Amino acid sequence: MIKFSLALSEKPREEEAIKEISLKTKYVLPRKIDFTLIFFTPHYRDTLLHYIVSITMRPENIVQIRTPFLIYESKVVEKGVVSVCMELSQENLGVDFIKTQQIGKIEVSLRRLVKKLKKYVYLLSFLPSSIDPYTYLHGVKLSLGKYAKILCGGYSVSGESSRWTKSKAEDNITLIGLGENIEISHRKLNGFLPLGESFTFTKVDEERKLILEIDNKPAIEIYRKYLGDKFKILKKNKLFYLYPLGTKNNGNYQLVSIKEILGKESLLYLGNVHSGQKGKIMMLKEELLLENTKKVIEEEKSKHSPRLVIIFDSLIRRKILKSKDNEEKTLIKEILGKETKVVGAYFDYHIGSREAFEELAIEEGNMYLTFWQ
Amino acid sequence: MIELFSSLNLPLGLAIILSGILCGLLFYIYYLYHKIFYLKKNLSNLEKELKELDHQAKLIIQSDIESKLYQEAVGDKLKKLSFLKNFISNSLNILDRDELFQQINEKVIQDMGFEKALIVLFGSLEEKINIHFSKNESDAIKNFIERNRETLLSLPLISSESEIAEELKKNLNFEEFLLGPIVSGTHVYAFLSVSKCIIEGGMTEAEKEIFSILCMYLGQCLDNITSFEALYQAGEELESKIKEKTFELTKTLKEIEKISKMKSDFISSVSHELRTPLTSIKGFSSLLVAEKFGKLPPQAKERLKKIDDNVNKLVNMVNTLLDISRIESRKIEVKIAPYDITKLIKDTVDFLLPQIENKNINLKIDAPSSLYVYMDKNLIERVLINLINNAIKFTPPQGEITVRCIKSNSKVTVSIKDTGCGIPKDDLEKIFQEFYRADNPINREVRGSGLGLSLVKRIIELHKEKIWVESEINRGTTFYFTLTEAKNV
Secondary structure (H helix, E strand, O other): OOEEEEEEEOOOOHHHHHHHHHHHHHHHOOOOOOEEEEEEOOOOOHHHHHHHHHHHOOOOEEEEEEOOOEEEOOEEEOOOEEEEEEEOOHHHEEEEEEEHHHHHHHHHHHHHHHHHOOOOOEEEEEEOOOOOHHHHHHHHHHHHOOOOOEEEEEOOOOOOOOEEOOOOEEOEEEEEEEOOOOOEEEEEEOOEEEEEEEEEEEEEEOOOOEEEEEOOEEOOHHHHHHHHHHHHHHHHOOOHHHOOEEEEEOOEEEEEEEEEEEOOOEEEEEOOOOOOOEEEEEEEOHHHHHHHHHHHHHHHHHHHOOOEEEEEEEHHHHHHHOHHHHHHHHHHHHHHOOOOEEEEEEEOEEEEOOOOOOOOEEEOOOEEEEEEO | OHHHHHHOOOOHHHHHHHHHHHHHHHHHHHHHHHHHHHHHHHHHHHHHHHHHHHHHHHHHHHHHHHHHHHHHHHHHHHHHHHHHHHHHHHHOOOOOHHHHHHOOOHHHHHHOOOOEEEEEEOOOOOEEEEEOOOHHHHHHHHHHHHHOHHHHHOOOOEEOOOHHHHHHHHHOOOOEEEEEEEEEOOEEEEEEEEEEOOOOOOOOHHHHHHHHHHHHHHHHHHHHHHHHHHHHHHHHHHHHHHHHHHHHHHHHHHHHHHHHHHHHHHHHHHHHHHHHHHHHHHHHHHHHHOOOOOOOOHHHHHHHHHHHHHHHHHHHHHHHHHHHHHHHOOOOOOOOEEEEHHHHHHHHHHHOHHHHHHOOOEEEEEOOOOOEEEEOHHHHHHHHHHHHHHHHHHOOOOOEEEEEEEEEOOEEEEEEEEOOOOOOHHHHOOOOOOOOOOOOHHHHHOOOOOOHHHHHHHHHHHOOOOEEEEEEOOOEEEEEEEEEEOOOO
16 A cells, blocks of 8 residues: 655645745655646745755655646646656556657656556546657557556646656656456546537548548538637637547547648548448537536545545646536545545646546546556 | 259159258248348347447537536636735725835736736836746837737737737747736836746636726726825925915914904903093092082082093993903912802892892892802902893883803803893894893983903803803893802812
């Protein structure tokens, strides 16, 4: 069983914030800290933050992620620093950083990381905006298989992450491999509901990530059909994130987010879709979402009694839900109870599976919860 | 059918079997036809339902986007209203036009959702504020205002969608802009223009509304500034008038003081000059009345007696005048020391006893056996003589006079109450003035200088104490004055 400590500081200055976190952490982990995961909002200077963490807390490994918002227990924090410190033996933890220029070596790095661990259990990773998520996903599938137990949070434009190893700062891919003694599982939540008739993606350019035709008509027609005279507003205000497309996979729908209209009729997408796949237009249903969240958390609590929950939430989802997003975090904490600590960050997209034996996919608009026993 | 098969020379049995098979086939075909018909019908129903579901989906999505856009607009409005509230609270007390316009800074413009702003005076086309507008752009706006002066006066808001702004839109590097008048009173004082360089969904309704409110608010602030300026000017004028009047009054006061001093000096020198010959007259008249120069005929003696009495009165009057002028010119030396007021009252009453007994007046003294106060004994004695003498003068025979001493905290109030004819209300304020004599039957009979009470008041004021009078017609008059108690004597 891992020993961990969770702390939040909302103090505006880096020194004061880390001092507060350090005091709280040392109370739980007085001897040594093997791994520190820090989520911080853009109000703090990352270099200074790293320097103070290394001299006050002296952890073996530091990973710092800059995120637009933080999740701490039942609330969403707009300005603050949160840390998760762990006492983990080296055989249960592997931290590696791959430079952006060395993305081709992802497969080798992952194999090396897995070898280092006594037994590979789970992989957490963070991707900066300079990384193409498809290349990363390809590397993961080659090294760990397409059903691997991984969860990755990545940024495209809206956020930036900074990752640190002991003393040097680099904008690179962070890999955190977790070994034998850690029991971890994750669940995917979205609340998007498929609507209307199903259609077929008749022409998809997977290389350029373009949906060219749906039901043998220009792809954009699908939005014209469902939005009627509101289509112009949708196009002008770039509101495609409100209605992503869903591809049917083993009875479940995976989200395909539309990022832009390219040319006149094609849709630039983020997600996984192939020609010939069936799909539907999706819409976030808030009532359904809260019900679903409640059901999933209750299920996990009764099965595993988790001690720590790390949430990888979606910025798009927060943009749609607004205040409901805060309500959802309160609900999660209420169900989990005092014994379970909750922490999290927001990302643009995620790479993961809904559950075991489902192929890994890139999706936008989901919330992933990792349950640590 | 059997007959048909029989006609084909088939054995009867075979004909029957074949007929049966054919009938079965016909039935099966009929059954299949019906089944296909029903399936088609079901399929058509399902398609209809699917179409209906799809239609429902369209309605759901359209109402969803409508509600989301509405929520977005409400949120946007609330955010902007909160910004406006902050802006108003920061600029509410500004009373300078330039300072007011300086409040429209880059942050304010960004909070409103715009990127550029320009304030141009309507009359001179002078730029008051320019945030990120290039020279060409600001010139284009100024030219537009100049060319459309008359039309602009009747338009509350011009946006990039307005027909009138087509030309301006072409001349500018941005597509979305708003132009609104800042109206102060009934005149357009200036024009405010804001714009967005990057087209992100155009100008929202919230942005248009907030812009209009801002223009209106700036207009109201200008009204306030104008009112304040008018008020300030009026205040300045009033102040200058007050200064002028104060100067005039001071001048008059100085003149009055000068005249008063001249009068005092005159009285003082006249009194002084009068006293020497008066002393001589008094001396000789007394000697003559005492028949020191020989026996006088009774008629001459009577006349001389009258001369001596009048000389006495004149001496008394001159002395009083001299005292008043000394007090006024602060030439009198005041020796304040603790002294027993009860004893002084008794001594004064003894001094005036012949007059009291002469009129058969009942004089009561209501005072503690001994009460020390701070006073100049000689001056207060003159006060008591004057007041008691007055009381005797105005109290009819068999009347009553009460001299009372009451101690309250550290103050001692001495009162002299008579049962005389009283003083009319209108005269009460004037009796302490020099040479003033109240109009009553006694005064008409008894002659007096009208200087006694004036001297009394000045002596009491010299002690920094108070004197006042209460009176009721036909019931009597009471004079009060205060002195400070001398403790631990």
